[in-house]
Amino acid sequence: AQKITQTQPGMFVQEKEAVTLDCTYDTSDPSYGLFWYKQPSSGEMIFLIYQGSYDQQNATEGRYSLNFQKARKSANLVISASQLGDSAMYFCAMRGYNYGQNFVFGPGTRLSVLP
Amino acid sequence: KAGVTQTPRYLIKTRGQQVTLSCSPISGHRSVSWYQQTPGQGLQFLFEYFSETQRNKGNFPGRFSGRQFSNSRSEMNVSTLELGDSALYLCASSLLSENTEAFFGQGTRLTVV
Numbered sequence: 605a606q607k608i609t610q611t612q613p614g615m616f617v618q619e620k621e622a623v624t625l626d627c628t629y630d631t632s633d634p635s636y637g638l639f640w641y642k643q644p645s646s647g648e649m650i651f652l653i654y655q656g657s658y659d660q661q662n663a664t665e666g667r668y669s670l671n672f673q674k675a676r677k678s679a680n681l682v683i684s685a686s687q688l689g690d691s692a693m694y695f696c697a698m699r700g701y702n703y704g705q706n707f708v709f710g711p712g713t714r715l716s717v718l719p
Numbered sequence: 720k721a722g723v724t725q726t727p728r729y730l731i732k733t734r735g736q737q738v739t740l741s742c743s744p745i746s747g748h749r750s751v752s753w754y755q756q757t758p759g760q761g762l763q764f765l766f767e768y769f770s771e772t773q774r775n776k777g778n779f780p781g782r783f784s785g786r787q788f789s790n791s792r793s794e795m796n797v798s799t800l801e802l803g804d805s806a807l808y809l810c811a812s813s814l815l816s817e818n819t820e821a822f823f824g825q826g827t828r829l830t831v832v
Contacts, residue, residue: 639820647807649823688744688803699821705820706752707811709762 606631608655608696608710619687624671625681625713627696635701638679640670641694643712652694655679686717721746722821725824732831737798740827744791744812752821753785756807765808768793769815784791800831 607630611643613701617623622640629638633704655663660677671680679698724743728806744751751773752767764777768787785795797804807828811821 641823646825647809647828648825649809649811649820651820654820706767706777707754708763708764709754709764711761 606633606636606698606700606708607659607696608708609650609698610710610713612713613711615713616718617683617715618718619688622682622684623715624714625694625696626684627679627681627710629677629679629696629698631677631698631700633700637701638670638672639697639699640668640681641695641697641709642690643686643695645692649695653681674699683715687715688719691715691717692717723810723822723824724784725808725810725827726788728825728829730829732800732829734802734831738794738800739794739796739831740808740810740829741791742795742810742824744810745822748775748814749791749810750813750815751787751791752811752813753793754776754809754811755779756809756826762809763800765795766776770810777787797829800832802814805829806830 609628636657638655641648653665653668653670655672667684669682686708693712695712697707726741750769754762756762767775771787771797782798787793805824809826810824813821
């Protein structure tokens with residue numbers, strides 16, 4: 605079974621500062637992908653960043669980077685230079701690469717960016 | 720190119736009724752999966768379709784069903800609605816089932832009264 609844990613129900617960050625959202629995972633799959641999605645109040649899930657379990661380097665996408673520590677089973681999201689528009693729910697998710705694997709999502713972290 | 724389109728965006732139904740939700744994936748995407756999001760349970764996987772075949776199913780009662788058409792559009796149906804079925808239903812589209820990213824629609828917000 606796969607499980608995602610996000611221990612921060614809510615986070616506050618000052619505009620233009622960096623923030624780290626925590627994510628730990630548990631899986632017995634040898635190969636898997638880790639994802640972060642952003643969900644604004646409109647409801648749509650917006651893909652942010654992906655990290656494959658065999659990727660040697662941490663993934664980066666613009667202001668987003670994923671701090672992947674495989675031995676610790678953690679995949680923290682780092683947002684640099686926070687903007688007011690970053691205020692949203694953030695979900696960490698994983699997906700095994702076996703046949704028909706679905707996403708397993710964490711409970712989410714609500715990020716509020718303060719002006 | 721167009722994103723994932725879910726219709727309708729909002730629905731209000733009465734207990735005992737049935738409802739059908741629609742999802743049009745990104746053009747060329749063959750995998751469509753459905754998720755239910757509630758404040759209490761979070762995001763839970765319902766089922767996944769790939770090339771018109773259900774390949775995976777979550778732990779939901781048989782009242783929840785779905786299908787996928789030859790153009791990859793998918794529908795999910797919930798029969799005999801219960802108050803607890805009130806949720807945001809999200810559809811995700813992938814090029815292949817094992818592909819990396821999945822792209823989500825804006826969801827259908829179902830309220831059962």
